[in-house]
Amino acid sequence: METIEAIYKRRSIRKFTDKPMTAQQIETLLKAAMMAPTGRNMQEWEFLVIQDRQTLSKMAELLPNGPMLKEAPCAIVICADMDIEMAAAFYAGDCGAAAQNILLAATDMGLGSVWLGVQNNAERIEKVKKFFNLPKNIEPFNIIALGYSAEEKGAAERYNAKKVRFEKW
Numbered sequence: 001m002e003t004i005e006a007i008y009k010r011r012s013i014r015k016f017t018d019k020p021m022t023a024q025q026i027e028t029l030l031k032a033a034m035m036a037p038t039g040r041n042m043q044e045w046e047f048l049v050i051q052d053r054q055t056l057s058k059m060a061e062l063l064p065n066g067p068m069l070k071e072a073p074c075a076i077v078i079c080a081d082m083d084i085e086m087a088a089a090f091y092a093g094d095c096g097a098a099a100q101n102i103l104l105a106a107t108d109m110g111l112g113s114v115w116l117g118v119q120n121n122a123e124r125i126e127k128v129k130k131f132f133n134l135p136k137n138i139e140p141f142n143i144i145a146l147g148y149s150a151e152e153k154g155a156a157e158r159y160n161a162k163k164v165r166f167e168k169w
C-alpha cells in the first residue's frame, strides 16, 4: 500500500477479533513510531506494550474511553520522559507524531487501531500512572488499541476547501 493510500483509508477501529498480533508486527509498529519527527530530535517518547489479556481487560475497566481494550489483543501506551530537556514543550507534538505513525503503519499492515486520549484528561493520566506504577518522570500521552478489525469502515471524506486559504487570510 502506498503511504498516501494508508492515510486516506485509516479509520478508528473500536471492534477487534481475538486474533493475536505477532512480535514482528509490534516491532514494525514501534519502528514506525520512532521514525516520527521530534522537536530538536529529542525522542523523549517511551512505549509500553500490553498484550496480557487480563491487563488489557483491567485497562478497559479502568478507563472510560477504553471499552474496546476488552477485545483488543494489543495496546501501546505512548509516554514521554519529562526529564528530557524541553519535553514539556514538545511532548504532545512528538508523541502525537509517533502515534499517527503507528495508526498509519497499522492501516498499511491490515490492522485496525484507535487513539485513546489520555494527555488531555488529568483523571486518566493519574489512573494510567497509578495502574502501571509509572516512574515520576514518565507521563502517559495516549493509548493505541490495536488488532485485527471486526468492523468494516470505509474511507472518510473530509477535505473541506473552506478550511484552506492561499497566500493571505
Ligand SMILES: Cc1cc2nc3c(=O)[nH]c(=O)nc-3n(C[C@H](O)[C@H](O)[C@H](O)COP(=O)(O)O)c2cc1C
Residues within 6 Å of the ligand: 010, 011, 012, 013, 014, 065, 114, 115, 116, 117, 156
Ligand atoms: C487527540 C485524540 C483523542 C482521541 N481520543 C479518543 C478516545 O478517547 N476514544 C475513542 O474512541 N477515540 C478517540 N479518538 C479517535 C477519534 O474519535 C477519531 O479519530 C475521530 O472521530 C475521527 O474518526 P476516524 O479516526 O475514524 O477518521 C481520539 C483521537 C485523537 C486525535
